[in-house]
Amino acid sequence: MEVFRKLFQTWGPQHWWPGRTRLEIIVGAILTQNTNWANVEKAITNLRRKRLLSLHALLTFPESTIAQAIRPAGYYNQKAKRLKAFASFLERTYGGSLRRMFSDTTPQLRQRLLSVPGIGPETADSILLYAGRRPVFVVDAYTRRVMQRHGWIRGNETYEDLAALCQQALPADVQLLNELHALLVRLGKTHCRTRPRCPGCPLEKLLPPDGPLM
Numbered sequence: 001m002e003v004f005r006k007l008f009q010t011w012g013p014q015h016w017w018p019g020r021t022r023l024e025i026i027v028g029a030i031l032t033q034n035t036n037w038a039n040v041e042k043a044i045t046n047l048r049r050k051r052l053l054s055l056h057a058l059l060t061f062p063e064s065t066i067a068q069a070i071r072p073a074g075y076y077n078q079k080a081k082r083l084k085a086f087a088s089f090l091e092r093t094y095g096g097s098l099r100r101m102f103s104d105t106t107p108q109l110r111q112r113l114l115s116v117p118g119i120g121p122e123t124a125d126s127i128l129l130y131a132g133r134r135p136v137f138v139v140d141a142y143t144r145r146v147m148q149r150h151g152w153i154r155g156n157e158t159y160e161d162l163a164a165l166c167q168q169a170l171p172a173d174v175q176l177l178n179e180l181h182a183l184l185v186r187l188g189k190t191h192c193r194t195r196p197r198c199p200g201c202p203l204e205k206l207l208p209p210d211g212p213l214m
């Protein structure tokens with residue numbers, strides 16, 4: 001919680017996740033794998049312009065058409081396959097209804113999302129938190145790096161270990177978990193980069209006495 005307080009005091013609300021609809025948030029969560037958000041935005045704009053940003057379009061248009069539209073997001077053939085896999089899953093399991101999908105319990109829905117090809121724990125948790133407004137903590141590479149450098153974890157924990165650890169330490173508050181993930185991403189991009197920039201970092205006072213563990 002102290003991490004959250006320090007980051008929030010420094011940077012305030014981050015207004016995540018950018019997305020007009022729940023489907024758009026889910027599409028963004030899949031497209032953002034291994035790329036930055038600016039590229040995802042270009043891909044989403046293309047999908048919108050070409051009227052491909054609907055469940056019907058994702059189900060019916062050929063994979064190659066979707067791949068061309070999302071080219072700016074990189075790995076576009078693979079990601080087109082993943083978008084179609086999610087659309088088929090939604091249609092098959094919930095009759096195409098996001099409302100029905102999000103009426104599942106969190107553990108049940110998480111398990112089902114993880115069965116979709118190309119949806120791993122980070123993407124599933126992003127979907128649950130940002131599109132489903134479920135109180136889950138999203139672990140990403142930035143979070144792991146910050147925690148390791150401060151000596152809060154060993155560094156070889158699995159995704160599920162880290163998620164459980166953070167989940168226990170934090171309140172089940174959707175808005176707080178939303179902000180915390182966004183703030184940690186900002187921290188990773190501005191200070192806790194491959195080479196840490198500790199002077200002036202909001203978490204500088206929480207460092208071990210000898211500095212970051214590398």
Ligand code: SF4
Pocket residue numbers: 146149150187191192193196197198201202203204205207212
């Ligand atoms: S103080 Fe240093 S190690 Fe800690 S989060 Fe900031 S940049 Fe990373």
